[in-house]
Amino acid sequence: FIVLEDSVEIAAEKNGRMLDFKATREAILKSLPPTGEKTLIAAVIKEIRPPVTKDKLLELGINSLMASFETSYNPAQTGRAHNIALSAASLNETIILHGEEFSFLENIGEISHESGYQSAPIIVNNKIVDGVGGGVCQTSSTLYNAALLANLEISERHNHSLRVAYLPAGLDATVTQNGPDLKFINNREHALLLTAVAENGRLEIKIFGQKMKERVQISTKIVKEYALPAKYIVDPQLKPGETVTVQNGIKGYEVSVWRNVFLNGEHLRSENISYDRYRAVPAVYRIAREETVNQQAEHVREAAAAN
Structure with missing residues (x-):
């Protein structure tokens, strides 16, 4: 190709x-x-003689771009950037035959230090910690959005327990070794070709097949948004008015995701893709012993407003 x-x-x-x-x-x-x-x-x-001929490839029916999706990442986060590039390279030039179910985890193989992955931040038990393969979920999430836009049948997908920063709520797809996977079925009458390139802080995944007659639009609606009250830990070593942030708070969400399909300018159908729940995480601060929680909370709000 x-x-x-x-x-x-x-x-x-x-x-x-x-x-x-x-x-x-x-x-x-x-x-x-x-x-x-x-x-x-x-x-x-x-x-x-080569095992694959031009005539055999022509029979696959791959000739046009169907859908593409792009996300951004920080190249300065070297471990995470490395893992995104490595998982993208595993996807690149993958062929999915008609009727075949694609598994993200089966495609990229083992996520381990031995297979070349590095340690980077991951979500475990509703906390962000260092773990092998951090960043791989950005690759699976980017592919998920491309598959949605290509109007493919999603057979397995799971959202993160916490909202991620690189995509709107409802559009992520978490994967874990021997755990949640991203799977979709090639429901087209032809084969598909995936390309994935990660460089300079930009990850782009494309799905090629035959030119789509329909147009796909993905919409998300935040049904509920909430935050948990901050927690305060008394630290006798701090001076009055001094605050140390132990953990930033993360809002919780409930999100509904729809796929709308149009043909010749007319609305053909709407499909409820998912209803996702993201947990909230409270902010945690260390405060001075002499101050009441209410006084220290006011200091925290003033500091946040100043920034």
Whole structure:
């Protein structure tokens, strides 16, 4: 495949050549002079036909861009950026045949230090901690959105327990080794080709197949938004008015996600893709012993307003 911006071209195959060891050995044994003098013996070369031909690739029916989706990440977070690039490379140039179910975890393989992944922030038990493979979920989430826009059938998808920063609530797809996966079915009458490129803080995933007749629009609606009261820990080593942030608060959400399909400018159908719940996490502060919680809370609000 020769992948262009919004189309795919297929290059003709070329036969290869390699040394025929058996035939060359026989030629050498037959041609060796009995006296042991030097002589030149031509090596036997055989032609090799490629296992995949242009005609076979044409039968897959892949020629046009169907959908693409892009997210951003911070290249300065080296471990996370590395994991995004590594998982994207595993996706790149993947072919999904008609009727086949694609599994993200099966495609990228084991997420471990041994397979090249590094430690970076991940969500575990509603907390952000360091763990192997942090950032891989951004790749799965980006692919999820591309699959939605390509109007593919989503067979498995799970949201994070906490809202992520790189996508609106309801549009993420968490994956965990031996746990939640992202799966979708190629319900098209042709094969699909995935491309994934991560560089310079930009991750783009494209799905190629045949030009779509329908247009897909994804909409999200926040049904509920809430926050938990902050928690305060008395620290006798702090001076009055001094505050130390132990943990930033994270809002909780309930989100409804819909896929709307249009054909020839007319609304064809609406599909409720998911109803997701994200937990809230309270902010935690260390405060001076001499102050009441109400006084310290006021200091926290004043500091936040000043920033």
